[in-house]
Each structure stands twice: as C-alpha cells, then as structure tokens.
Amino acid sequence: MPLALALTIAGCGGGSDNGGGGDTGAGGNSNPDGKLSAFATEPENPLVPGNTNESGGSKVVRALWTGLTEYDAVTGESKNAHADKIETTDSKVYKVTLKPGWKFHDGTDVKAKNYVDAWNWTAYSPNGTQGASFFEQVDGYKDVHTSDPDGTGPQTAPTPTTKEMKGLKVIDDTTFEITLSAPFSVFPLKLGYNPFYPMPDSFFADPKAFEAKPVGNGPFKFVSRTPNADITLTRYDEYQGAGKAKFKDLVFKIFESNEAAYTATVSGELDFLDTVPSSGLAGGKYKTDMPDRNGSTPYMGNQTLTFPLYDPKYASPDLRKAISLAINRQEIVDKIFEGTRLPADGWVNPAVPGYAKGQCGELCTFNPEKAKEYLAKSGFTGSIDLVTNADGGHKEWMTATCNSIKNALGIECTYSPIPTFAETRQQINAKAMKSIFRAGWIADYPSIENFLNQIYRTDASANDSGYSSKKVDDLLVKADAAPSVEEANKLYQEAERVLAEDMPVIPLWNQTAQYAWSEKIDNVRLSSLRELDLTTVTVKK
Numbered sequence: 237m238p239l240a241l242a243l244t245i246a247g248c249g250g251g252s253d254n255g256g257g258g259d260t261g262a263g264g265n266s267n268p269d270g271k272l273s274a275f276a277t278e279p280e281n282p283l284v285p286g287n288t289n290e291s292g293g294s295k296v297v298r299a300l301w302t303g304l305t306e307y308d309a310v311t312g313e314s315k316n317a318h319a320d321k322i323e324t325t326d327s328k329v330y331k332v333t334l335k336p337g338w339k340f341h342d343g344t345d346v347k348a349k350n351y352v353d354a355w356n357w358t359a360y361s362p363n364g365t366q367g368a369s370f371f372e373q374v375d376g377y378k379d380v381h382t383s384d385p386d387g388t389g390p391q392t393a394p395t396p397t398t399k400e401m402k403g404l405k406v407i408d409d410t411t412f413e414i415t416l417s418a419p420f421s422v423f424p425l426k427l428g429y430n431p432f433y434p435m436p437d438s439f440f441a442d443p444k445a446f447e448a449k450p451v452g453n454g455p456f457k458f459v460s461r462t463p464n465a466d467i468t469l470t471r472y473d474e475y476q477g478a479g480k481a482k483f484k485d486l487v488f489k490i491f492e493s494n495e496a497a498y499t500a501t502v503s504g505e506l507d508f509l510d511t512v513p514s515s516g517l518a519g520g521k522y523k524t525d526m527p528d529r530n531g532s533t534p535y536m537g538n539q540t541l542t543f544p545l546y547d548p549k550y551a552s553p554d555l556r557k558a559i560s561l562a563i564n565r566q567e568i569v570d571k572i573f574e575g576t577r578l579p580a581d582g583w584v585n586p587a588v589p590g591y592a593k594g595q596c597g598e599l600c601t602f603n604p605e606k607a608k609e610y611l612a613k614s615g616f617t618g619s620i621d622l623v624t625n626a627d628g629g630h631k632e633w634m635t636a637t638c639n640s641i642k643n644a645l646g647i648e649c650t651y652s653p654i655p656t657f658a659e660t661r662q663q664i665n666a667k668a669m670k671s672i673f674r675a676g677w678i679a680d681y682p683s684i685e686n687f688l689n690q691i692y693r694t695d696a697s698a699n700d701s702g703y704s705s706k707k708v709d710d711l712l713v714k715a716d717a718a719p720s721v722e723e724a725n726k727l728y729q730e731a732e733r734v735l736a737e738d739m740p741v742i743p744l745w746n747q748t749a750q751y752a753w754s755e756k757i758d759n760v761r762l763s764s765l766r767e768l769d770l771t772t773v774t775v776k777k
Contacts, residue, residue, distance in 0.1 A: 265758070269484045270775025272757055274508040274768055275497045276488035277627060277657040278464050280665075282447035285433040286358030287365040289697055290661055291678060295767050296467055296488055297430050300341075300452035302477045304332060304351070305428035309771065312536060312587075312682040312764035314425050317477055318346065318434075318453075320410075322427070327419040327719065334410040338476045340436040341457040348412035352404045354435035356380065360399050366665075367431030369690065369697040373716060375403030375417045383695065418717040421724055422685045429680040455481050455770060464490055464656075479771030482759075486770070494629030502526060504754045507775075508768050512750040513629030517574045522752055530752040535766045536587045536679035537747040538580060538687075541622065541637070544669040545740060546702040554614035556739040559672070560599050561607035562644035563637055569745055572633045576750060580743035583687060583732055587746075590684025590725035595732045596743055604644040611645050619648035624674035625660040626653035634674065637744075664700045675700055675741065678766050683721075684728045688712060692735060703740035 279293030288297050304319035316322070321333040338346040357363060359371040361381040371377050380401055382393045403415040416423060426432065434453060439446040450458050455477065456469035467488040471481045489506055491497040494513040500506035502525045512530075516522040522530050541559075543550040550556065565579035578586070582595030598606070622638050624630045631653065638649040652671065654660045663669055677698070680686050690696050693712050694704040708731050715727030735741070753760050756776055761769040 265776050266482055266774035267777045268482060270756075270777075271485040271487065272483050272507050272773065272775055273487045273489050273505075275494075275501075275506060275510060276467065276490055277625075278490050279467075280658050280661040281366070283450045283458075283461075283467075284365075284439075284443075284447065285430040285435070286354060286367045287363075288430050289366040289680075290657070291766075292657055294430060296469070297433070297452075298765075298767065299454060299456040299469055299486060299770060300450060300458060301430075301433040301454040302452075302475075303428050303433045304334075305424070306477075307428050307681065307764060309761065309763040309769045312679070314428055314681060317428065319427070322424055324424075327421045327423070328416050330414040330416075330423065331407075332412050332414065335476070336410055338453060339474060340434075340451050340453045341472055342436060342438060342451045344436055344438075345409070346434050346436075346453050347409045348406045349409075350434035350436060351432070352406050352412055353437075353440060354433065355404060355431070356400050357435065357440070358431050359401060361393055361396060365431075366697050369693070369695065370426060370429065370431045371401065373416045373418070373420045373423060374401050375415045376401035377403075377417070419719060420716045421718065421721050422683050422716070425681045425683050426686075455479070456486055459485075466490060481770055483773070483775040491627065493627045498522075498629075498752075501752050501754060504756065507754045507757050508751070508760070508773075509753070510749060510751050510762065510766060510768060511629060512752055514572050514632035515629070516752075517572075517576060517750060520574060522750060526752045529755060529760075530750070531760065531762060532576065532748060532750045533762050534587060534746075534748045535762070535764060536585045536682065537766060538583075538585050538677055539577075539744045539747060540580075540583075540675045540677070541672050541742040541744060542675040542701045543672055543740060543742075544667070544701065546667050547670060549618065549670075550672070552614040552616060553738050554610045555616045556742070557599055558607045558610035558614060558616075558645060559620065559641055560596075560739055560742045561601070561603045561610060562641045563742070563744070564602040564640045564644075565600070565745055566602070568633055568636045568640065572636050573745075576748050577745035578748075579745050583692075583735055583741065583743050584684050585679065585687070585746045588679055588684055588687060589682055589721075590728055592729040592732065595729070596736055599736055599739065600743055602640075602644075607644050608646070611647075616647075619650070621650050621652055621671035622673070623652045623654055623660075623669070623671040625655070625657040627656050630674060667702060673700075676747070678747075679764075682764075684725055684732075685715070688728050688731055689716070692731070692740070701740045703738070705734060705738060708734050 277292035281287045306317040320335045324330045380396045405413045455475045457472045459468040461467045469486045501509040512522045569577045584591045634651045638651045642649040690698045711731035715724045718724035759772045759774045763769045
C-alpha cells in the first residue's frame with residue numbers, strides 16, 4: 237500500500253471521529269424515521285446511471301442503485317455487493333454469479349439480463365450516453381458503438397448494425413458471462429461504477445416515464461424531483477444489500493451557490509455540506525462557525541484546468557506549458573485553501589493505486605522566466621479567459637490563478653463564471669467552450685486506469701478537452717492488455733508521462749475535503765468518493 241493511500245485511509249477514518257463520534261448503531265439518540273438534507277448540484281442529465289458521470293447526479297444515482305460491486309467508504313477497496321462471485325482464469329472471460337432474491341424498487345427481480353440489457357443500452361452509440369466508453373473492452377463494443385467520422389458527435393455516426401455486444405451472454409437468471417476483446421486485469425475494479433448498474437424492464441419499455449420516476453435497486457428509492465430545487469428519496473426497507481440506512485428520508489438540496497449552502501449549514505437549514513467554500517476555509521472560519529461539526533479528509537480527487545483543444549487558439553503545446561508554469565500552486569494553496577490542498581505533480585492523485593511521483597516534472601512548478609520563454613515560442617499574443625460554474629465556490633481560487641498567470645506572463649487574464657454546474661457541463665459536452673475551464677476528477681474506482689482511460693483516450697467519456705494522441709492511445713491499449721495490474725500500471729504511468737509533452741490539461745492540486753453538518757445529525761463520515769457515508773450517519777431524536 238503506498239504511503240499516500242495509507243494517509244488517505246487514516247484521514248477517512250478520522251472523519252468519523254470529528255463527526256460527532258459515539259456509537260454508529262441505530263439505537264441511542266438516533267431517529268430511524270428522521271429526515272436528512274444534503275447539498276447537491278443540479279444533475280446534468282436525467283437520473284439514468286449509464287448517462288451520469290458528474291458528481292451532482294452521481295451522488296443521487298449511487299443512493300438509488302447498487303451494482304455488482306461497491307467501494308469501501310474508508311479504503312476505497314472494491315468488494316462484492318450484488319455479485320456473489322466474479323471469476324476468471326485469464327482476465328478475458330469473466331463469469332458473474334448474482335446473489336438471488338434482490339429486487340428493484342418496483343418489486344421486480346434483478347436478473348442477469350437486467351445487467352446485460354443496461355450495459356448494451358449504455359454502449360449503443362445512438363443513445364448518446366456519457367458512460368459508453370466504459371464498455372470499450374467488451375468484445376463487440378465496436379459493433380454497437382460506431383465512431384463519428386466528422387468529430388461532431390455520435391448522432392452523425394453510422395447507425396450500428398446490432399444493439400448487443402457479443403461479449404455479453406446471459407446463462408440463467410443469476411449468471412452471466414463477460415468476454416473482453418483482450419485480457420484486462422483492471423476490469424473487475426470498474427464494476428461498482430454507475431454505468432455498470434442494472435436497469436429494470438420498465439426502463440426499456442418507457443424511458444421517458446422512467447426518467448420522470450427512476451427505479452433502482454439500492455438503499456433508497458425515488459420520491460420526487462423539483463428541478464434546481466431538490467430531489468427527495470426515502471429508505472428502501474426491502475433493500476438486500478449491506479449497510480442499510482439508519483434514517484428514513486434523504487433530500488438533496490440544490491443551492492444557487494456553494495456559499496449559500498454554507499450559510500444554510502451554519503444555520504441548520506441544511507444538514508450536510510460536502511465542500512466548504514474558500515470563504516469558509518479562510519482563517520479556519522468553518523471551524524469557528526461550526527465547532528464539533530466539521531471534518532477534513534483526503535480523497536482520490538484532483539483539480540485541473542482544461543483546454544478546449546478544438547479551438548485553434550489553444551493549439552500550441554508551448555502556450556499550454558507557459559500557462560502551467562505561470563501558476564503559483566503553492567501560494568494559492570496556502571493563501572486560498574489554508575494549506576488544505578497538495579500541489580499536483582502529475583495527473584493522478586497520490587492516493588490512487590498506480591500513482592507515480594513527479595510525472596509533470598518542472599512544468600508543474602512555478603517558474604515565470606521559463607513560462608515567458610514558452611510563451612514566446614508559442615507566438616501567442618492574445619488574452620486568457622478562465623471559466624467555471626458560479627455555484628461551486630471556485631471564485632477565489634480561480635481569480636487568484638488568473639492573477640498569477642497575468643503577473644507571470646504579462647498578458648491579460650479574466651475569470652468569467654457560468655451560473656450553474658449543469659450549464660457548464662452542457663457547454664463542455666457540446667464542445668462549445670471558448671475558454672480554459674475548470675475540471676475536477678474524483679476516482680470512480682481505485683486505479684490509475686480511471687484517471688487516464690476515461691479522460692485522455694481519444695473520444696473517451698470524460699475527454700472534455702478533445703485531446704487525441706496516438707502515442708497515448710497505443711500505450712493505454714497495451715496497458716489494458718497487460719497480464720497483471722502491476723504490469724498494467726507501469727504502462728499507464730508511461731502514458732501519463734506523454735501528457736507532459738502535450739499538456740492538454742493542467743494539473744493544479746490534489747484534493748482534500750472540508751465538510752460540515754448541522755447539529756441535527758451524528759456519526760458523520762465522508763466516503764472515499766467524497767460523499768456522505770449513508771450507512772453510518774444518523775439523525776438525532
């Protein structure tokens with residue numbers, strides 16, 4: 237276990253100590269019929285797992301569904317959930333055996349076909365899902381997911397000749413087989429992520445009706461949704477998985493800004509805030525405002541600036557390197573974040589298995605002289621604009637980053653907020669960005685592969701920059717096919733080093749989460765995915 241991962245584990249465990257302590261059982265002072273409210277951003281899309289890959293929608297989807305596997309709230313370790321067994325002898329053919337008796341919230345059985353049907357639907361390119369590329373290693377993926385010859389989106393690609401991947405085979409109600417196009421030893425680690433969740437028959441019968449009232453198989457079931465206001469869930473008492481909730485109702489509240497959510501948490505209007513804004517970090521204000529009801533813990537996430545490489549303005553790698561060298565990461569971490577972030581030295585969080593130190597080299601170190609040299613080589617003479625969502629509490633550090641770029645390079649830099657996270661994601665996914673934009677990544681599962689394949693492979697689901705490199709793609713293909721996770725990680729690290737040559741995305745810092753809660757709840761812990769651990773938290777009587 238890397239030292240950084242050990243520190244993360246210790247930090248996550250410590251979150252519970254700071255979160256009110258005491259017995260995490262349902263007895264004592266807890267109210268099993270209580271209601272809890274938690275901060276969320278407006279989901280980008282309807283609550284369909286295969287089309288949800290951003291944090292606002294994911295935290296709701298993960299409350300509504302449980303997959304074959306799940307990730308330990310403290311360690312991030314993958315462990316079986318609905319799967320009884322996942323067996324392979326060659327890392328190419330996997331046999332999945334389900335635990336019997338699991339139900340969807342509509343009372344229907346969760347069968348092997350519900351996984352296979354959901355995966356095929358997500359991978360089928362005319363459906364235009366965000367999670368399609370997670371299935372690219374499955375044999376037959378290219379038959380259901382045709383590429384777009386014009387680069388303008390899957391809607392202009394040729395219609396696939398089939399809707400089913402030949403690598404998925406239902407054996408019986410509780411057994412199915414997955415055949416990959418090549419051995420992929422990391423594949424089982426992915427199976428707890430959103431696109432791999434099962435979907436009930438009702439979804440395929442009437443997708444629009446389902447979107448209005450989604451049906452999962454997880455610890456909570458859907459009640460109602462008011463756009464840009466709230467999403468209400470209630471405990472599913474027939475849930476067959478481990479870690480049943482110790483309270484009844486869960487309301488995700490959507491605020492105009494992170495700062496507004498902070499104020500609501502201080503007053504007790506909001507019960508849980510997973511991200512304290514910069515204004516709350518200054519001088520440790522959140523600790524003063526909410527003594528004995530705050531926590532801080534590392535997690536497997538990072539913050540970056542992403543270039544819209546489809547805009548010719550950002551075509552020069554030298555310009556991109558100049559901007560990276562012009563950012564004084566340590567000063568921003570110290571002054572804006574009160575030292576609660578770790579300046580990045582690469583594109584992978586240190587807590588993630590497979591992390592290699594110093595992958596960015598000198599390009600992630602503040603050096604105004606070197607930055608000006610790269611700027612001169614690029615020939616760039618314009619101004620720089622940074623954008624992000626206004627409802628996420630990013631104003632202070634984005635402004636500081638802009639000032640650092642402006643002072644180091646002697647060019648104009650402005651920060652321009654976009655009102656909401658959902659609007660920001662819509663522009664990013666439409667490849668409509670004209671400015672350098674904030675991006676962040678929280679591990680979907682504990683592997684370096686997740687930080688590379690899904691972000692930097694050509695046409696990958698989270699490749700927001702439009703980056704494409706044959707060198708990177710070839711290395712990722714080799715890594716995927718490596719016979720062991722250890723050998724795969726070495727090749728993923730090699731692919732990561734190529735990113736320093738191209739700088740499609742600027743690493744800023746690795747994340748720790750500062751979170752807070754109301755006096756109404758207890759036994760609070762933040763999970764390794766930077767979400768409230770719904771299995772331990774209790775509502776007081």
